[in-house]
Amino acid sequence: MTPFADLLERLAFTPGRNGKLTLLRQYFATTPDPDRGWALAALAGTLDLPHVTSSVIKGLMEEAMDPHLFALSRAYVGDLAETVSLLWPEPDRANPPSLDEVVTSLLAASRSDRPAVLARLLDRCGASARLALIKLCTGGMRVGVSTRLAQTALADTNHPLETIERLWFAIDPPYTELFAWLDGGAMPDVDLSLAYRPMMLAHPVEDRVSTLSPAEHVAEWKWDGIRVQAVATPRGRRLYTRTGDDISKSFPDILAQMDYHGCLDGELLVVRDGEVAPFADLQKRLGRKRVGKKTLADYPAHVRAYDLLDIDGIDLRDLPWSERRARLDRMDLPERFDLSPLIPFDQWDALEALRDGARGEALEGLMLKRRDSAYVAGRPVGQWWKWKRDPLEADCVMMYAQRGHGKRSSYYSDYTFGAWTDGPDGPVLTPVGKAYSGFTDQELTELDRFVRNNFTQRFGPVRAVKPALVLEIAFDAIQESKRHKSGVAMRFPRIKRIRWDKPIEEAATLESLKAMIG
Structure with missing residues (x-):
């Protein structure tokens, strides 16, 4: 488990594509089967560990410590895996399992036994290995490695990426046959007629x-x-x-x-x-x-x-x-x-x-x-x-904020915004969408500072924010929705511009948004 944990940590702090490829190639070249195959599956999103969900992990922590203290800690850290890795009791002597032992023991355990199996594995790990173990269980790697990047790390002159992509969907994790071919063996003899063909994009x-x-x-x-x-x-x-x-x-x-x-x-x-x-x-x-x-x-x-x-x-x-x-x-x-x-x-x-x-x-x-x-x-x-098409646009008011995940876990980076509608005592804001993209790192710092200086209430990890900032929202379409209190749902909303200069009274109304439904 330790080499896999080291890989995840280095990938998380290596921003460039070429740097990540170098790390992946070194790991696959020096790690034996089947650990490297399970790692490949985890990074590529093809490893399925059923029933090891965030709620199961949360339940383990609430048995190990005061639930309220854990909730406060998680809200502060902003990431479940990182919070558990820091709070889980340290072992007297770390004896981390191999990646293969982790995967096979979790797959072999029944649904009712899996929490206990996971707890025993956590007991054997140090903080770094615990973080990797929980990420493995939840599937939330968040280290900037896509399936295609992982496949690219396997490719070389004798093993072209196109061939790896075709074989990919005919071979199951831990990809022993694939690695045997990459190491100089025969190409896997598999039927590719039902395989996925890598798509052409625009x-x-x-x-x-x-x-x-x-x-x-x-x-x-x-x-x-x-x-x-x-x-x-x-x-x-x-x-x-x-x-x-x-x-x-x-x-x-x-x-x-x-x-x-x-x-x-x-x-x-x-x-x-x-x-x-x-x-x-x-x-x-x-x-x-x-x-x-x-x-x-x-x-x-x-x-x-x-x-x-x-x-x-x-x-x-x-x-x-x-x-x-x-x-x-x-x-x-x-x-x-x-x-x-x-x-x-x-x-x-x-x-x-x-x-x-x-x-x-x-x-x-x-x-x-x-x-x-x-x-x-x-x-x-x-x-x-x-x-x-050119996107639709509307000026909306920030109403709530929540910390992000991974590198954004220390920032309030997810923003719920609202539009004006008629209330019994005059205009009130009603939430119409949520956005967490479209801004620069510098703007994220400014938005985070605004939230910290203007939050009014706590709702678990969510902070209610004083209505004082207008966000110019771009979105691809807007539709009627019975699931949302406002009655509308935006498609792909993102922040186009922060309107520090605009009074909130001039923000969009719910009726003007409904008029965009077409």
């Missing part, structure tokens, strides 16, 4: 659209759902997200219709009577391991196909987009599937006007694709572009 076009040739590009809508791959072969059917997560169990209605043999790239939506529903409706389907009949009926899933990556075992990704699209056009798509339409255009100005006028139709903007583009993993330069 760059924001911003102001560069005028430099592109309309004749060399096609345009299609960027739908407001989630990107998926729908893979079907004689061996089975799978539905993957853009990060390769298997969400098949959440969408049995889609899998039931996949009677083709191939891999489609498209957008997962909820569609009723031919109309795309708001993203909030799709969210009610995401993450569910079991989907009831009522949910299936109320939120019917649908895939709008963009691309065809494979058909009848033939890989099409090296073909130009125009040929892949022609084959997709000829394909007999099943129920719950349709084609994303292409948008004819001659000039960028006309296309921009069409983009700006489509806000109320479950659209985020446009995709621009070169007709000759092959399907390449990652974000190849100059091939695909996303031309999103």
Whole structure:
């Protein structure tokens, strides 16, 4: 456990990508199996330790010390893993388990036994190993390592990243076969027909659209759902997200219709009577391991196909987009599937006007694709572009603040903001959203200072803040929501500007926000 804990600590304090790659490569080269495989799974988000949740860990701490003191300590530190690592009683003599011992003992324990097993493991660890152990259990690494970065650390001249990405979804943790191949052995003999294909992504076009040739590009809508791959072969059917997560169990209605043999790239939506529903409706389907009949009926899933990556075992990704699209056009798509339409255009100005006028139709903007583009993993330069609508904006008032996590655990960095509505005694603020991005490190310091100087009440880790600061909020869309007291929900809210100069009386009203729903 100690080498893994050292790795996490060094990764957390190494900001650059190349520095993190160096640390990962050193660890994988010097750590034996299966520890390095479990570490790879933990960093890449493929290690599943069920039922070791934050509430279980909190329960252990509340047995070990006064619950109120623990709550105050957690509120001050701002991070559960760090708080427990500091407060758990120190062992007389640290005898940290190996990473393999941790994983196998937790996986072998029953649900009722897991808290006791975790407590015994914590008893053997020092503070650094305890922090790593709790992060391992909760899946919250927060060290700036993505799945792709971890895969990149494995790649070299003889083991290209593209091959590692293809093998990835056919091999389970702790990836013993994968590491054997990386160490000079034979390539794993696995069936890749049901594997996830690393997705091709787009760059924001911003102001560069005028430099592109309309004749060399096609345009299609960027739908407001989630990107998926729908893979079907004689061996089975799978539905993957853009990060390769298997969400098949959440969408049995889609899998039931996949009677083709191939891999489609498209957008997962909820569609009723031919109309795309708001993203909030799709969210009610995401993450569910079991989907009831009522949910299936109320939120019917649908895939709008963009691309065809494979058909009848033939890989099409090296073909130009125009040929892949022609084959997709000829394909007999099943129920719950349709084609994303292409948008004819001659000039960028006309296309921009069409983009700006489509806000109320479950659209985020446009995709621009070169007709000759092959399907390449990652974000190849100059091939695909996303031309999103300009965001909506509203001036709102900061109402509450909460500490962040990881590097932000010492700062109030999560801000709930509100808009004015009519109350029995005049205008009152009602919360309409929460944002924790869009500001610089210097602005974070200023916002944190403002919260500390102006908080009025405590609600656990949350601080009520004197209504005195206006935040200019940018958001992609706003929808009706029965889950929120205000009756509205913003999509991707972020802080565009801190309006130190603006009186709070001039902030937006709830009615003005509702008028943006379209």
